Amino acid sequence: MANDFSGNPWKVDTVSAVSAVAAGRIFNVYDIILTSASASGAAVVQDAAGVLKWEWSGDAVVYNVHDKFDPPILFNGLLVPTLTSGTLKIYVKQLR
16 A cells, blocks of 8 residues: 545555655644554654654554544644554645
8 A cells, every 4th residue: 555645534654755745735633543553663743844743652563543633733744754564544624
């Protein structure tokens, strides 16, 4: 599978080219789901400026990590510099 930004949720399974696709977009993130993460896995989600917005690190096999944000988190661009395993499903609402 490859990163997919064509619908909602955005699906990220590799760190490459994520920032280029979502650069300059202003949006809210209201759910992040990490599926199929491995033991000792890690995931980091940042905005385009490198500000940490969400992170996870595990010590056992995890099938689903689901974080819901109320209120949603405001992003200006997207970076996923770390994703050691699994797939991130990022539910967004475009603002601009």
